[in-house]
Amino acid sequence: MMGKQTDVITSSGDEVFDIELEADILKANRELALENHAKLKQNGITAIDVMGSVGSGKTSIIKAMVSVLKKNHRIAVIEGDVTTTIDADIIAAEGIPTVQVNTGKECHLDANLIKKALTRMRLSELDLIFIENVGNLICPAEFPLGSDKRLVVISVTEGPYMVVKHPMMFYEADSVAINKVDLADAMGVKPSKLHEDISRINPEAKVVSTDCRNNLGITEVIRSLGFTDA
Amino acid sequence: MDLMHEFSIASSLVDTLMEFAEKDDLKGKLLEVHLRIGKLRAISIEQLKFSYKVLAKGQFLNGSKLIVEETPAIIHCPECGLKKDFELVDDSYHFGLPTLSCPRCDAPVNLEGGDAVVITKVRIRGTRSKK
Numbered sequence: 001m002m003g004k005q006t007d008v009i010t011s012s013g014d015e016v017f018d019i020e021l022e023a024d025i026l027k028a029n030r031e032l033a034l035e036n037h038a039k040l041k042q043n044g045i046t047a048i049d050v051m052g053s054v055g056s057g058k059t060s061i062i063k064a065m066v067s068v069l070k071k072n073h074r075i076a077v078i079e080g081d082v083t084t085t086i087d088a089d090i091i092a093a094e095g096i097p098t099v100q101v102n103t104g105k106e107c108h109l110d111a112n113l114i115k116k117a118l119t120r121m122r123l124s125e126l127d128l129i130f131i132e133n134v135g136n137l138i139c140p141a142e143f144p145l146g147s148d149k150r151l152v153v154i155s156v157t158e159g160p161y162m163v164v165k166h167p168m169m170f171y172e173a174d175s176v177a178i179n180k181v182d183l184a185d186a187m188g189v190k191p192s193k194l195h196e197d198i199s200r201i202n203p204e205a206k207v208v209s210t211d212c213r214n215n216l217g218i219t220e221v222i223r224s225l226g227f228t229d230a
Numbered sequence: 231m232d233l234m235h236e237f238s239i240a241s242s243l244v245d246t247l248m249e250f251a252e253k254d255d256l257k258g259k260l261l262e263v264h265l266r267i268g269k270l271r272a273i274s275i276e277q278l279k280f281s282y283k284v285l286a287k288g289q290f291l292n293g294s295k296l297i298v299e300e301t302p303a304i305i306h307c308p309e310c311g312l313k314k315d316f317e318l319v320d321d322s323y324h325f326g327l328p329t330l331s332c333p334r335c336d337a338p339v340n341l342e343g344g345d346a347v348v349i350t351k352v353r354i355r356g357t358r359s360k361k
Contacts, residue, residue, distance in 0.1 A: 016261065016355045023250065023349040025242045025265075108235060143235070168272040171330065171341075203331050203338040 036146025258356010303344020
């Protein structure tokens with residue numbers, strides 16, 4: 001029975017061929033974000049991601065919220081910056097644990113950096129974490145971290161068109177603070193117009209005007225994030 | 231080095247391709263990488279291509295081209311049931327203002343799709359692995 005074997009087609013080496021696939025490039029980050037979320041939930045922790053431009057007042061708002069919320073909550077803050085520990089030092093003055101994450105060359109935090117930051121924290125001793133993202137209006141929107149809510153901080157000093165120029169940041173915002181409203185007249189910017197723009201992009205986002213220097217609007221921001229103890 | 235998220239995305243793309251080549255034991259040269267990128271992604275295709283060119287080193291990746299297909303997002307209104315492609319609304323600023331309110335009844339809409347960053351196909355010159 002040693003008949004001729006079936007012909008076997010062998011590749012002659014070089015050929016051009018296509019392979020169809022469905023490989024999600026951002027899957028790794030998303031999966032890590034889900035892991036972070038699960039880890040936070042296991043420890044009964046609410047996490048709030050705070051985003052906005054450089055100098056919009058993210059650190060000031062976090063500091064002001066921490067000062068109110070620390071009475072009833074065990075809080076920690078993760079500070080994301082390209083470099084330096086200036087923001088972490090400001091928050092640490094409130095007497096709460098802070099972890100500085102320096103991204104080095106990257107313009108945003110990603111889920112892997114948050115995963116690392118969480119290993120440095122005593123999660124069993126916390127119930128609330130603020131994550132201050134790197135000051136940037138575009139990139140962080142692409143990288144979920146595993147938080148529960150997203151607060152975007154903008155300021156009137158960024159000019160009248162900042163919302164319409166950076167709509168991506170507002171799509172997934174739960175709350176938006178329009179900061180530095182004390183400077184609105186000097187800037188010739190109407191906070192009500194910014195509010196209108198935000199609501200057109202994302203009608204479900206809660207919008208609050210704040211003036212961090214004079215501690216105005218902080219209670220409203222805290223409430224907009226779902227806390228009832230302010 | 232420029233600060234931009236396209237660089238991170240290109241870097242994930244390179245990692246994904248290398249893993250794929252290793253897993254399937256692909257030998258030869260990658261010619262084309264086809265991507266599907268959702269309209270809602272704030273990704274500059276030009277910057278992505280530039281970052282990819284910088285990062286795609288080594289025998290397998292070097293010289294390969296990115297070919298990008300942009301895909302729409304669909305808005306779905308839970309109030310009036312309207313379903314259509316998400317569009318940019320031009321307003322008085324002459325910026326394209328994307329909006330999450332229903333163009334028919336003004337209620338908040340749900341978005342479906344538009345957020346993909348997916349490799350759909352690769353074209354290779356080389357030896358196909360035996361399966």
